[in-house]
Amino acid sequence: MATASGARDATSSGSAACARPATTHPQPASGARRQTLVGARVVLPTGTVPDGSITIDGTRISGATPADAHVIDVSGHWLVPGFVDIHNHGGGGASFSGTADDVHKAIHAHRRHGTTTLVASTVTDDMDLLVQQAGLLSELAEQGDLAGIHFEGPFISPCRKGAHSEELLRDPDPAEVRKLIDAARGKAKMVTLATELPGGIDSVRLLAEHGVIAAVGHTDATYEQTVEAIEAGATVATHLFNAMPTLGHRSPGPIAALLEDERVTVELINDGVHLHPAALELAFRHAGAGRVAFITDAMDAAGIGDGRYLLGPLEVEVSEGVARLVEGGAIAGSTLTMDRAFQRAVTIDRCWTRWARRSRRRWARWRPGCRSGSSCRRRSRRSPSPPRCRSRRRRPPRPRRSADPWCWGHGPGHRRRAAGGRWRGHLRRGRTRAPRSARSAGRTHPAAVPSPARTARSAAAAAAVRTGARRRRAHG
Template sequence: MTADRTALAGARLVLPGGVVVENGRIAVDGGRISAVSTGADVGPDDLDLTGRTVVPGFVDLHVHGGGGASYASGVAEEALLAARTHLEHGTTTTVASTVTGEIDEVCRQAAVLSELVEDGVLAGVHFEGPFISPGRCGAHRPDLLRDPDPALVRKVVDAARGHARMVTLAPELPGGLESVRMLADLGVIAAVGHTDSDYGKTLEAIEAGATVATHLFNAMPGIQHRDPGPIVALLEDERVTVELINDGVHLHPSVLDLAYGTAGAARVALITDAMGAAGMGDGLYPLGPLQVRVENGVARLVEGGSIAGSTLTLDVAFRRSVTVNGLTLGQAVESLSAVPARLLGLADSIGSLEAGKYADLVVLDSDTYDLVAVMRRGEWITGADRLVRTVSV
């Protein structure tokens, strides 16, 4: 096989529609999948993936950093390190998330991140803050929050030079619904999050064009039997994709099960919401203008103690989803790859194992679902030395 042409054989494959096949074969040519077949013997020069499971590369809609680096630093080298860290854990497509800061600083960060989108490193920019509720700000500096005035929202979107993918805002704030409509008109995802919105106002936001729930359950009112709040509105509407953080900290497993039972895997996008400590150890880390302490893998603000993102990587989220929550392999792939790919409008090139799509692949151990290797656009990123090549005859 040449450097840009290879074949993986003998693996369990998770195909579109949740179809799981044994003894599958994936041929890769020029960075794309050229063929997918089943029932074939491992041939000469094939990589023998017997005992392995191959799934599409993961797509993270919401991640702030990793590897000790932050996208909100506004430093290209840090953004590259963060993206590489998550890539080595199977995230082959990343939307970089900012945090609340001064408007001009957020715009500067967006400009830096946009260059990396243009270089093919990132898939877009997600603005989380400053257009969020002071009462639900979590790990965002309250004094820097702003109402979602459409002119300000448009300013940060324009700073991304056409690469803004999503803006999280609280629709109950002045200008909120107008900004949702504007974002929808611009083709930018309007996400409801960090909000004190009630059920009715959330329905208004959905009607105005909001299509995503930012880390559902977290940083929003809980469900009350006489006041269902935003969670019920977001779960029940088929137009809304709900983000969930499956790290065992942000959500109890039964709550995640509830969301899947209501929305179904086709409307759930599993995200990391990871900050700089992802892929690292305990210690002190910056998150925008705030300081975070990580202890036993849990990130909390030094001042106030609020949960400050996660240290999650999506390979861990995949494993938890299957082994803890009992999702099928097809459901896990739907939420980690297919759903976010569709939401981003990239389903023609990523999100499933199909001929013609980019060769973005994650190889897992079939028994433990531990990560073995990662390929992005036909290039092995990590783990190739753990794969066995058969010998030509």
């Protein structure tokens, strides 16, 4: 579990930002002291527990509380599941492209900020060096220090290269993609590539066959090309909105295709630099919390501070927490940690709380008088997840119609809405009795005027009645 202070508005829906508890941990040291954390608000998959307690045995969370446990009061804090970062290049002054010591240094830097499961990401480099680094990272993944390897480059578009060396980029040849997968010895988890390049779709199919995630990123693809890649097996959008064409009304590009498909998980860098809050809200609104994965895309400076660093073969300068290339000024990763991304989501962006409240309001609108929110289960045409209301509250009274007769409609197929009232269709021709509101107002409804044929019949009937009455009086 990770301790997050200041996340005062976290809700049970916000626990999706915290990925699942880590499945890969170092073995606890023998004789490690048992600790019990008490007084914190604990975030669980079913909701939050106030004044909860967690018992830690070494590096594992145990269910029982031993008598000799050391009790630590963490009142005023939140205990959330350990974070999972699927896109990370390093931190603590070291990168995953360095030696084994550098890799361990970067891992521990992010563990101090609550990340318990980490996927190591590489950057574009010479193919032989990438194969060599894949072998090193796979050994650490087998030991349980890493959850896997993510290859970001060299199979990306030169038009959207970002902080990658353009001289080392290449088309996604399926043979070279297979070479990287084999070098990782089953620990390759994801490969980012520009699917519009020659060999891109074939590489996506190859990755899907070997159980490796194909991610669309650093791409200049069109909407149609992105849809083709998704149908071929691509299931992740690498840092959505960044290093890809913008969303346009005539050429929606990859963003629209990645957001609309429910099979795609979208990565978001929530550091306040890579994305405007409105773009973050757009992703949550269309993808939903279940398809959003916060990532750091962190480089060496994460957890350290400003200065000059190397990102692969390129030099990066970090100023005020923003990493940019020395040549060109392009954004070069981030200095973000997952605890900051989570805290920003629930305190500044408020993504989870807005999304949850919007869902509850959407269900309540379909049953007037119902305030049950998410407990409503009535099927709705607006949403695929159907609620149906079990509330027994009375429906509120219908709005009153206006007394103005011209607001009710006066012709075949004509509709007009009464002020403050409901939609009304036209009334049948020949109706002789006006609505009660019109009669009470002393007005004549247009439908109350009889048709000529009806007028003639009524006049004839009235004449016959008068004639019969005169005859009866005469014979009487």
